[in-house]
Amino acid sequence: MTYEVTRSRVEDYFDRTATKTWERLTSDAPVSGIRATVRAGRDRMRAVMLGQLPTDLTGVRVLDAGCGTGAKTFELAERGAEVVAVDIAPEIIKIAQARCPDHLRKRVTFYAGDMMDPGLGTFDHAVAMDSMIYYDEATLVDLLRAQEKRIKGRFVFTLAPRTPLLMAMFRVGKLFPRADRSPVMVPQNTASLSNALRIAGVQTRLAEVERVTSGFYISQCLRFGGRP
Template sequence: MTYEATRDRVETYFDKSATKVWERLTSDAPVSGIRATVRAGRDKMRDIMLAELPADLTGLRVLDAGCGTGAKAVALAERGAQVVAIDIAPELIKIAEARCPDRLRKQITFHAGDMLDSAHGTFDHAVAMDSMIYYSDAMLVSLLKANESRIRGKFVFTLAPRTPLLMAMFRVGKLFPRSDRSPVMIPHKTAKLASDLRIAGVQGKLAEVERVTSGFYISQCLRFGGRP
């Protein structure tokens, strides 16, 4: 499957099937036990990712790639950043705009579309939480290579780690029809992706930051480019 086909599938899921689920999951509303573990895991991962960037982002332009309902964008703006928050799902962008505090509206620009479209220009840093987990190694190499020169500092993002538990869940999931379910998440090995990046001539370095395991939420934070 191509990058464009995968991207379009993700858009259809989040804009048509899962908007209400994500709106509730990313709020303070009560959720089921399983979703509560996912919420807790995502909250922890967001804190880990934000800790990778400077505490003072005043005057810096930061990309929130796959911003969802906008929690990271708000946190970045509160540090002084000028944030470009992009999500493939227009309905999620509407939620993010509605939740944005009035005092930060001049610092956040929301867009519905391709999170890595070069038309959005260059950035000092970028974050992408759980928005690149649907792409293959080859697609990730292509994306990182194409955007290496656009992101001057750190690109902090998450992938699904290739663990025995996650691979078991992945294989079982492939047995069921997915017409109304989330797009297939692709587990990765950091060492393999790093090797593929070197072979492709990508100069930036890939490093693991921290892994979060919270019930059904299993995610690895990675740092690309910038200084370790």
Template sequence: MAGAQTYESTRARVEQYFDRTATRTWERLTSDAPVSGIRATVRAGRDRMRDLMLAQLPQDLTGARILDAGCGTGALAVALAARGADVVAIDISPALIDIARRRQPEGLPGRIEFRAGDMLTPELGHFDHAMAMDSMIYYGAADIAGCLGRLAPRLAESFVFTLAPRTPLLMAMWRVGQVFPRADRSPTMVPHSVKGIARAMRRAEVQGNLRQIERVNSGFYISSALEFRP
């Protein structure tokens, strides 16, 4: 895969951040516990994005096998299983997977298999759909194209995922982060345009259709939902 070394090093940074630095913060953000005004806008934005992503799939997912790539604390996986899906929910952070398992409700029509590991592991098998909410936002265009290329042979229908849009504000924040790195800061989001990802796909000879679904703006949460069909 093009950019494999970059993918591996970025994945390691993200794993360290979520599994060691931000576990408690992420656990609180994804719960019903009160949060600050800034984090409240992020929570609201993520709720809107989750609903938007779910709207791209059929309401009845009975019998469908779905990959939740970067499942975090499991909210999207639970929503998919509530529609009857057989969900493989994977995250690189074992700490977040532990939280997701504790939060899993009983009596869902579908089932969830929570796993700690890499979302691109071939042993996960084939899927009807895949979803990745805010789990690919730290990677460069070549790595994202590589991810699409590796998932495509194992995907029957669609891959719905999010990226940070290439807006003036996010580009300014990205440049500041590049100039003033700090060890305890979260991994830097990389802003992208759909055209840029499409160019990277052509360079990597990844076949498929890519489209932007919609952008969600909620205070400090700015994210675009995209759909890839092989």
């Protein structure tokens, strides 16, 4: 499936079907036990990802690719970064804009559109939390290859790891019609992706950082580029 087709499905889901769910999940509002584990997992993953970037980001340009409702964006801006916060879903961007603290607004530029749009320019670092989990290996190779010249430092992102549970969910999910479902995440094997990048001539190396498992939330943090 092409990047454009998958991106369109993700946009439709988050902008029309799941807006209220994500607004609640990413707030302090009470949620069910299952969603509470997802919230805890996402909080932990956000901390892991931000831990891969310098504490002082004063004057540093950072892309938050798939910024969602803005939690990472605001923490990056608090460190002094000039953040370009991008999400494919305009309704989600509206929530992020409404939540942005007044003292950070001058450091954050919100953009509803393609997180990989080259028109956004170049960046010192980039983060993408659970926004690349819907793409197959070939598409990920193309996306990462395009980032080599665009991102000078670290690109920290997450993928769904190829675990027995996630593979079972992936296979079962493919049996159902897609019209009323969320986009299907595609489990990845880091070694396989690294090898595919090497074969494609990508010089930047991929490194595993940490896997976070919290109930139904399972995600692998990876680092592309930058010093170990």
